[in-house]
Structures are given as C-alpha cells and as structure tokens.
Amino acid sequence: MPPSAAVRVGSPFTGLGPVFMKELSDHLSSIRMLVLTLFVIVFGAFPVASSLQQLRTVVGADAYLFLRIFTIAPEQIALPFVQALNFVIPLMAIGLGFDSVNSEFNRRTLSRVLSQPIYRDALLLGKFLGGLVTLAVALVALWLIVFGAGLLLLGLPPRGVEVARALGFLVVAIAYGGVWLAVSMLFSVVFRSTATSALCALGLWLFFFILWPMIADAITLGFVPNEIRSVDQLLSLQELSLALQRLSPGTLFTEAVIGLLNPETRTLGPMLPSQMRGAIVGAPLPLDESLLMIWPQVTGLIASMIVLFAAAYVIFQRQEVRA
Amino acid sequence: MPDSNIDNVISARGLLKVYGAQRAVDSIDLDIRRGEIFGLLGPNGAGKTTTILMMLGLTDISGGTVEVLGFNPVREPLEVKRRVGYLPDAVGFYDHLTARENLTYTARLLAIPRRQIDGRIMEAMERVKLADVVDKRVATYSRGMRQRLGIAEIVMKKAEVAILDEPTSGLDPHATFELLEMIRGLKREGVAVLLSSHLLDRVQSVCDRVALFNKGRIALMGTVVELANQVLGAGHPLLVEASQIDVAAVVRSVDGVQKVTRDSDGNWRIVADRDVRAAVAQRIVTGGGSLVRLADLQPSLEEVYTRYFQEEVRHAA
Numbered sequence: 263m264p265p266s267a268a269v270r271v272g273s274p275f276t277g278l279g280p281v282f283m284k285e286l287s288d289h290l291s292s293i294r295m296l297v298l299t300l301f302v303i304v305f306g307a308f309p310v311a312s313s314l315q316q317l318r319t320v321v322g323a324d325a326y327l328f329l330r331i332f333t334i335a336p337e338q339i340a341l342p343f344v345q346a347l348n349f350v351i352p353l354m355a356i357g358l359g360f361d362s363v364n365s366e367f368n369r370r371t372l373s374r375v376l377s378q379p380i381y382r383d384a385l386l387l388g389k390f391l392g393g394l395v396t397l398a399v400a401l402v403a404l405w406l407i408v409f410g411a412g413l414l415l416l417g418l419p420p421r422g423v424e425v426a427r428a429l430g431f432l433v434v435a436i437a438y439g440g441v442w443l444a445v446s447m448l449f450s451v452v453f454r455s456t457a458t459s460a461l462c463a464l465g466l467w468l469f470f471f472i473l474w475p476m477i478a479d480a481i482t483l484g485f486v487p488n489e490i491r492s493v494d495q496l497l498s499l500q501e502l503s504l505a506l507q508r509l510s511p512g513t514l515f516t517e518a519v520i521g522l523l524n525p526e527t528r529t530l531g532p533m534l535p536s537q538m539r540g541a542i543v544g545a546p547l548p549l550d551e552s553l554l555m556i557w558p559q560v561t562g563l564i565a566s567m568i569v570l571f572a573a574a575y576v577i578f579q580r581q582e583v584r585a
Numbered sequence: 586m587p588d589s590n591i592d593n594v595i596s597a598r599g600l601l602k603v604y605g606a607q608r609a610v611d612s613i614d615l616d617i618r619r620g621e622i623f624g625l626l627g628p629n630g631a632g633k634t635t636t637i638l639m640m641l642g643l644t645d646i647s648g649g650t651v652e653v654l655g656f657n658p659v660r661e662p663l664e665v666k667r668r669v670g671y672l673p674d675a676v677g678f679y680d681h682l683t684a685r686e687n688l689t690y691t692a693r694l695l696a697i698p699r700r701q702i703d704g705r706i707m708e709a710m711e712r713v714k715l716a717d718v719v720d721k722r723v724a725t726y727s728r729g730m731r732q733r734l735g736i737a738e739i740v741m742k743k744a745e746v747a748i749l750d751e752p753t754s755g756l757d758p759h760a761t762f763e764l765l766e767m768i769r770g771l772k773r774e775g776v777a778v779l780l781s782s783h784l785l786d787r788v789q790s791v792c793d794r795v796a797l798f799n800k801g802r803i804a805l806m807g808t809v810v811e812l813a814n815q816v817l818g819a820g821h822p823l824l825v826e827a828s829q830i831d832v833a834a835v836v837r838s839v840d841g842v843q844k845v846t847r848d849s850d851g852n853w854r855i856v857a858d859r860d861v862r863a864a865v866a867q868r869i870v871t872g873g874g875s876l877v878r879l880a881d882l883q884p885s886l887e888e889v890y891t892r893y894f895q896e897e898v899r900h901a902a
C-alpha cells in the first residue's frame with residue numbers, strides 16, 4: 263500500500279512517456295498483435311467485400327452510399343461490417359490488456375520498475391494509453407483499407423460529410439475498444455494469473471454478447487403486468503428494456519454507430535442496423551443533430567472507460583509490490 | 586530528529602510495519618553511514634525485505650519515520666528513487682528485450698539525456714563484465730548474469746545508495762565472489778550499500794557493519810567483531826599449534842589472556858581481550874617449544890548467528 267493519502271511531491275505523470283513508448287513498441291512488435299490484426303482483417307474483409315459487391319449495383323441512387331459499406335448486411339453473409347467490429351474490437355482489446363499488470367508481477371519486473379522515479383499512476387496510465395494507441399493504429403489501418411477499397415471499387419469519392427461521419431465512427435470504435443481495454447486491465451490488476459484474467463475478461467465479453475440480451479428480456483418480462491392498459495405502460499416497459507440493454511457497452515457502441523452512419527436515424531433503440539434501415543423513413547439528419555443524438559452513448563462509453571480505469575488504479579495502489 | 590546526522594544516508598527511527606496483528610517490522614532504529622556496506626541479516630520472515638521496501642516508499646509505513654538522503658520516502662518517493670538503486674530479490678528483466686533495451690528503458694524512466702544513455706549503459710556493462718552480451722536477449726542470461734545486470738542498472742543510475750536484497754542467493758561460489766567484488770567496487774566509488782543476505786560468511790567479508798534481525802526487531806548491531814564480543818564473549822581467539830612445550834602453562838601468564846583450552850586435535854585455543862600474538866609467540870619460543878602455527882581465529886558471523894538464535898530459543902523455553 264503506497265502512501266495514497268499522504269501529500270505526495272512530484273508530478274504523477276513523471277515517467278509516463280517512457281512507459282507509453284515501451285508499451286507501444288512492445289505491442290506493435292509482438293506476435294500477438296500480428297495475430298489480432300489478422301483476425302480483425304479477416305473479420306472485416308468479408309463483410310466489406312460482400313457489401314461492396316452489392317453496392318456496386320446501386321451506384322448513384324444513394325446520397326450516403328459510402329457509409330453503406332459499413333452498415334449494410336450483405337446478402338451472402340448477413341453481417342454488417344460494424345457488427346463484425348462490435349464483436350472483434352473487445353477481443354482485440356482484451357488481447358492487448360489481459361496481462362499488462364500481472365505479467366510484470368510474474369516476470370518480477372514490477373518492483374524494479376517501481377524503484378525508478380515513477381508513480382504507479384504513470385505506470386498504469388502509460389500501459390493503458392499504449393494499449394489504446396495500439397488499438398487505434400489497428401482500427402485506423404482497417405478504416406483506411408475499407409475506405410481505399412470503397413474508393414477503388416465504387417469509383418466515386420465520398421462527400422465531406424460522409425468522411426466526417428466515418429471519422430466519428432472511428433472515434434467511437436476507439437472509445438469502445440478503450441472500455442474493453444480498461445476491463446481487461448482491471449482483471450490484470452486483480453488476478454495474478456494471466457490465464458485467470460484472460461478467462462474472466464473473455465467470460466464477461468461472452469456474457470454481454472450472449473447472455474445479457476436474454477437476461478434483459480427476462481427482467482423486462484418480469485415487469486410486464488397482467489394486462490397492458492395504456493401506451494404509457496408499454497413505453498415504460500420499452501424504456502426499461504432499453505436501459506438494461508444499454509448497460510452493455512456493445513449496445514452503446516451499436517447505437518452510436520447507427521446514429522453516425524445511418525443519417526436517417528432519428529431515435530436510438532437496441533436494434534440492428536439492418537432493421538433500422540428498413541424501419542426508418544424520412545430525410546437524413548444533419549451531422550450536428552446526429553452527433554447530439556449519439557452524445558449520451560459516447561459519453562457513456564468514455565465514462566465507463568474512466569470508471570473502470572479508476573477502479574484498476576485504486577486496486578493497484580493498494581497492492582504490495584513483491585511477488 | 587535529535588541524533589540525525591548528515592553523514593547518515595539512511596536513518597530510521599521507530600520504523601514500524603504492521604500486517605494485521607503481526608508486526609513485520611517492530612520499531613527499529615537504524616543508521617546507515619555514507620560510504621559503508623551495511624548488512625541486514627536474519628532468518629526468513631525476519632522483516633528485512635519489508636524494511637527495505639519502506640525505505641524506498643514501495644510500501645506504506647505503519648509508524649515511525651525513515652529518511653533517505655534527507656528525503657522522506659512517503660512524501661517524496663521520486664526524489665528518493667532517483668538517488669537510490671534497488672536490486673530486488675529474484676530480480677526480473679524483460680526477457681524478450683536485450684540487456685541494452687532493458688537498461689535503455691530504465692534510463693528513460695530516469696530521464697537521462699538521450700545522448701548519454703548509450704555511453705552510460707556501456708560503461709556500466711563493462712563494470713559488471715557483461716559488455717560482450719549487451720545485445721543478447723535477457724532470456725539467454727543465467728541467474729548470475731541477471732544479478733550483475735541488476736548491479737549494472739545501479740551503476741548506470743549513478744546511485745548514491747544501493748539497496749540489494751539477497752544479492753547472492755542462488756549464485757554459485759564463484760559468481761558470489763564476483764558479485765561481492767562488484768559490491769566492493771560500488772563502495773570504492775563512495776556508494777553506501779545496504780544488503781540483506783543469508784550467506785553469512787560471504788556477507789562477513791564485505792560488510793563494515795551488520796544488523797541482526799529477529800522477528801521484526803534488530804537484535805544486535807555493529808561490526809562483526811563487536812557482535813562476536815557481545816554474543817560469544819570472545820575478543821581475539823587464537824589457534825596455536827606447538828610441540829615440546831605445555832602451551833597452557835607458559836601462556837596463561839601473558840597479559841590479556843583469558844582462557845586456554847586444548848581441542849581434540851591437540852591444538853590450543855587461546856582467548857584474549859586483545860591481540861596477544863606477539864607475546865604468545867615469544868613465550869613459546871623462549872620456553873624452548875617449537876611453534877608450528879599461530880593463527881588469528883576470526884570470529885565467524887555464522888557462529889555469532891547460530892549462537893545468538895540458540896540463546897534466543899533457550900531463553901524462550
């Protein structure tokens with residue numbers, strides 16, 4: 263337990279730069295990163311390739327054609343690109359963070375590093391930022407590949423507003439990755455065994471993907487009265503279901519992405535982009551209104567990232583350095 | 586503090602560490618002087634590592650104070666850690682990186698100017714005789730090489746105080762000897778060294794002063810000779826091998842001799858309160874005996890240690 267309560271002298275960020283640079287170069291040169299990138303590219307390439315196949319036939323009819331690359335569910339594989347990302351970003355973030363702190367314990371490097379002039383704050387933050395930037399690098403690369411492929415195959419340049427929306431999507435995707443990175447780092451602080459920490463993070467990921475929607479439904483069903491008398495009652499049930507769904511970061515990500523990439527979206531609900539497209543008619547919203555709409559989702563992602571990081575920090579501060 | 590002294594690099598007063606109901610370190614007072622090698626000795630779980638961690642600000646202090654180079658490790662850990670080199674027991678490095686990369690990382694954390702980093706790394710690696718493997722991955726290093734790399738880190742840091750936790754554990758006799766030579770080298774440069782160890786006879790050869798830890802308390806502190814006097818009650822033991830003379834009879838009257846006994850090999854053991862070798866030799870020779878051997882028996886720390894803890898057990902019983 264270091265002196266967290268006592269008045270400390272010196273900046274908590276001393277040494278942040280070196281830690282960040284080391285983490286970044288470790289990640290970028292690791293085999294693990296290579297595997298994760300391959301994974302993401304494979305997961306991303308199929309939906310994008312099939313979307314492009316399909317979109318080439320409708321050239322000209324759609325003002326937001328470029329954004330459809332990200333969102334349409336291609337006929338062959340019925341998996342929009344953003345859904346694929348919703349699935350693989352957590353995996354990638356977990357892969358980058360699950361052993362970040364406990365491996366230092368296990369390699370017995372922690373006490374040696376902490377005996378250099380650095381606070382634990384800087385070590386943890388440097389590791390987090392290193393992971394986040396690695397993730398961002400991978401996502402930007404993927405984004406550029408998709409964009410380039412779109413340019414080549416659709417043969418027409420995106421409009422400025424499309425680029426802006428696609429960039430917004432990139433930011434949301436990075437924030438989403440940050441949440442899962444914080445989750446996996448929290449587990450890496452809590453568990454000394456890297457296997458346990460990986461297992462817990464993956465377990466949580468599967469929980470949110472598979473079980474949580476069902477649990478949220480079940481809870482909502484439990485609140486259904488014998489007989490629904492008014493529209494208000496129905497609405498409040500729907501709100502409950504929505505609120506529960508939104509506890510999953512995946513829902514926040516999907517909603518924010520739908521709002522950004524489907525300009526026609528006027529309200530957000532836990533629906534798949536494919537459903538959204540059919541369901542909504544009307545003029546596309548201007549960018550600023552779309553941003554305003556998804557703002558709560560983005561804030562939610564960033565806030566949960568900060569809360570998780572803070573939890574990891576507090577636990578890390580209280581740990582003994584010796585292995 | 587009334588008796589704090591600028592010659593002390595580390596001074597602890599009433600330093601206390603409590604784990605639950607257990608006092609891992611129980612109100613110890615300790616002063617380490619500039620330029621000395623100080624040994625912390627004690628059985629497993631005596632509280633040596635805990636004491637060291639408190640000095641570095643790596644663990645909370647439950648009570649008392651400690652000052653390192655005039656800084657408070659609780660409030661100013663960065664200042665302390667900038668000036669103090671630490672070699673943890675079972676030190677670890679990043680195996681996938683080379684020694685140079687590992688040290689470069691440390692150098693960056695220390696904010697050593699970029700242009701100086703390579704020079705300082707090579708200088709330090711030469712000092713610990715690892716210069717030829719500086720670009721090998723640490724995964725290929727042996728235990729002894731890792732310990733030396735840890736020393737190189739301290740040399741590179743240009744630390745004023747080096748704190749070494751069990752630096753020789755797990756090393757073969759030759760590697761131990763080499764490591765102790767490096768520790769002496771640190772001392773020659775004016776670095777104060779605090780080390781903890783189990784290898785008593787080795788420690789004895791390098792330490793200026795030692796503190797004997799027991800259950801979180803410092804049981805004894807001082808030079809090896811002082812401790813021997815305290816525990817064994819023996820000032821200067823001598824071993825005499827002589828023939829054609831009754832050594833006991835001629836030597837007993839020498840000034841300062843307290844006890845003369847004959848051991849099972851037929852040699853004589855003399856205990857005196859000062860160095861009486863010259864007088865003893867003279868008596869034997871003038872008495873007509875032939876002196877075969879006259880050896881100064883260094884009080885062994887091992888003996889002090891064993892005896893001390895035997896006494897402890899006896900008192901406790």
Ligand SMILES: Nc1ncnc2c1ncn2[C@@H]1O[C@H](COP(=O)(O)OP(=O)(O)OP(=O)(O)O)[C@@H](O)[C@H]1O
Binds near residue numbers: 627628631
């Ligand atoms: N995190 C902890 N929680 C509870 N007790 C602890 C903790 N760390 C150490 N202790 C206790 O504190 C005491 C002192 O431990 P310490 O590691 O300082 O001993 P040591 O002298 O370094 O022993 P060794 O020679 O085995 O390294 C031991 O009894 C140990 O059980």
Ligand SMILES: [Mg+2]
Binds near residue numbers: 633634635674750
């Ligand atoms: Mg120890």
